[in-house]
Amino acid sequence: MIANFGFGALFITLLISIYGVVAAVYGVRKNAHEWIESARTAMLLTFPLLTLSSVSLIYLLVTGQYQVEYVALVSSKSMPIYLKVTALWGGQAGSLLFWAWLMAAFASAVTLRKWDRDRELLPWVIVVSLITLAFFLVMIIFFENPFELLWQSAAGITSSMFRPSGSLPYIPRDGNGLNPLLRHPGMIIHPPMLYLGFVSFVVPFAFAISALITGRTDDRWIRITRRWTLVAWLFLSLGLVLGSRWAYDVLGWGGYWAWDPVEIAAFMPWLSGTAFLHSVMIQEKRGMLKHWNMVLIILTYSLVIFGTFLTRSGVLSSVHAFAQSAIGPLFFVFIGVTFVTSLALLLHRWNELKGEGTMTSMLSREALFLLNNLLFMGILVICFWGVIFPLISELFTGQKVTVGPPFYQRATGPLFAGLLLLMGVAPLAAWRHSTAKTLGKAIWKPFLVSLLVLGVILFSGVRQPAAILGLWLSALVVLVTLYEFWRGANARHRKSGESLPLALWRLAGRNRRRYGGYIIHLGVVLMAIGIIGIEVFQSETQGTIPQGGEMRLGQYRMTYNSLAMWDTNDGRNVARAVVSVYKNDRYVGDLYPRRDYYYESQQPMTIPGVRSTVEDDFYVLLVDWQPISTQGATFKVFHNPLINWLWIGGWVFILGTMVAAWPDREKEPVRERSRTRMTSPKSSRATTV
C-alpha cells in the first residue's frame, strides 16, 4: 500500500516535470506569462512530491516491509534504526531516488528566489532543471524502481510493481542487510554531501544554458549563481573529505585515497568546478573568458552526470561499485545529448560572447588564474584518461589493464606542486597589470621567511625531494596568505585608525569571498602537509606475534595482550585484539584492532585501532589470528606521519568556503561592472593598479 503510494508520487512527479518543461516552452513561445508561472509552480511541487515518495521508502525500510525487494536487499531486522534510514541510499534504486529528491530540493528552492530582474531566464532554468530531474525519474520508474514488490509463482520469485497473474505476494522473513562497508557514521553523511554537491551544480548550469538561449550574454548568470556554485562546491568538497575519512577508518588499507575510479568520478567535477570558481572571477572583474566559463560549467555538469553514470552503471567494478545494472546506455545517451546540445548553444552564441578586456602583463592576475585553470584541466585530463583507458583497452584489445596510483601520482604530482606555487604568487598579483618588479616587491618578504623554513626542513633531516619541495611551497603559501591578511588589516589600521583585530574583522567582512578564499588556501596547504606526510613518510610492517610478544616500527613498540571473540546481537562475529602501544618505550595507550564478520552477507570488515596525534597516527590492523589466541596473531602496522593535518585542513577548508558563501547583508550592486566599463580607460587603470 505504502509502496504503491510512494511509486504513485514518483510517477506524478515525472508527469509534472514533463508538464513543467512543456508549459515553460509554450509560455515563452506565446509570450504567456501565466504558463511560465504554471511551470514554476510545477517545479516548486517536485520537492514535496518526491519527499512523499522518499519518506514512503524510509517508512518501508524502518518498518521492515520485506515484500518490497529493495527493503529486503539493503536492510534487515537486526539493523539499528539509523542504519535503516540511511539504507535509503545504500543501494542502487534507493540512491537514485535520493539523488532525484535532493535535485528536486534545489529545483524547488530556485523557484523561490526573486526573479523580478531575470524574468527571461526563468523558463529556461525550469526547462534545464526539470529535464535533468525527469531523466532521473524515468530511470527510477522504468529501470530501478525501489518500490517493486516480490511475488511468488510456479516459475519462482519475481519482482514487479503490480501483481503478475497467478502469483502470490512473497514476504521474506528477513532482509539481506546493508553492505557492512556502509555501516559507518562516515557513510551516513558522505553520500548525502556528495550527492548535494552533484545536484547543486545543476543550478549554475541551468542558468548558464538559460543565458545562452536568451542571449543574455553579460555576466548576470554568473552573479546569480555565484553563491549556488560555492554551495555546490562546499558540499562536493565535504563529500570528498568525508569519503577519504571513511576509507581511512573502514577500508583498512592504511590510506585515505587510492585513486580508485569511483573516487576519481567524484573528484573530476570538483576539479572543473574549482577551475570554474577561479575563472568566473576574471569574467566578473574584467569581462573576459566568457566562452571559457561556459565550457567549464557545461563540463562540470557533464562530469556530474558522468560521475553518477560511472558509479551507478557498473561500468567499472571496484570497491565502491556496490550496485550494477543495465541503466548504462541510457546514461550514456543523456550525457551525449546534453553535452552536444550545450556546446551547440555555445557555438551559436560564440560571437556575442566576445571578451571585452585586455591586460598588460603575463604576470597579471588574469594570466595567473588562467595558468591555474590550465593546471586544473591538466589534472582533469589525467584523471579522465586514467579512468576510461582500461575501458578503451578492453574494448579494442580485450585485455584489461589497471591504471593505478603510480600513474596518477607521477602524472599529477608536478601539477599539484604548480598549483601550490600559484597559490603563493597569484594572490599578490594585481588585476591587469603586474610586473616582475611589483610582484617581486610584494613577495620578497614572505619569500625570505619561507627560505628560513626551507632551512629548518633541511636541517631536520628531510631528504626526499618531493617532500622538500612540497613543504617549502606549503610554507610559502601560508606566509603569503598570512602576509596578505596582515597587509590588508594594517593598511586599514593606518588609514582609519581601527585597531588591528577590528581592521582584520572588517576587512574580511567586506570581502568575504576574497578572504574566505584565502582561508580555503590555508586549508588546502594544511591538507597538502598531511598528504605529503602520509605519501612520503608512511612506513609499515607486518608480522605474527605470540601473546605477550612485541613488534617494532620506528619509535613505536607494540605488545599483543589478548584476543577475544564474540557474537553480537546485530549479526556480527567480532574478533578483537588488545595491544599496548609504547612510544620511545613510554606507554601511550591500548588499541583495539578488530575484525567484524557479518553472517548475513558473509563479509569480513577490518576496523583499525588508531592512536592519533597531530604528529602522527599509529594504525594497527588485525590481519589474522590462530583459533587459540595464545598461538599468536598477525598484525599490520602503519606509521602515518602528519596525517591528521589532512583532516584539520579539511575543516579549515570547509570553514573558508562557508565564509566565502555566507550571504551578504548589503544588496548586491547592480550591473556594476558595466559602470566601470563606462569610465575612461585612464581612471579605470588608476583603480586597478
Place this chain on the structure above:
Amino acid sequence: MKYTNWLPISLVLGLVLVFTGSAFAQDILPSDDEVNAIAKGIYCPVCENTPLDVCPTQVCAQWRELIREQLAMGWSEAQIRQYFVDQYGDRVLASPPARGLNWLVYILPPLAILSGALILFRTLRTWKKPLPAVDPGVVETNLEKDEYVARLESELRRR
C-alpha cells in the same frame, strides 16, 4: 601467442613451487614485510583496483603465500611479477606496460596539457596590450604613495 605458450609452463612451475616451497618452509621463510613489498606492486587479478598486499580475500592470501614461496626459491621481484603477468595478464600491473595501445595512456595527457599551454599562451598574447602612455611621474608617486591601499580599497569596492 606468448600468453598461451607460457600458460602450461607457468602452471607446472607454480605447482612445483608450491610443493618444493613447503619443503623449504622449515628454513627461514621470507618475512611478511618482504612479501608485502612485492605484493604492493601487484594488483589482485580478481578484485578490481586492489593491490595484493591489502586485499582481504582468501585467494589473495594464497597468492601472498605463493610470493613467499617464490621468494624462498630465490626468485627476483621481476621474475615474480612476470609470473603473475603470464598467469593473469597485464591487469596485475599497477600501470599498463608501455607497449602497443598502452602508449596512449602515457602520451595523451602530456600532449593535451602541452596543447592547452600553447593555446593559453597564444590567447594571452592576443590580449596583451602595451601600457597606455601615462606620465611616468604620476604612476611612480602613485605606486610609492599608497599603491596597496588604493588597490585593496578599489578591489573591495568593486567585488
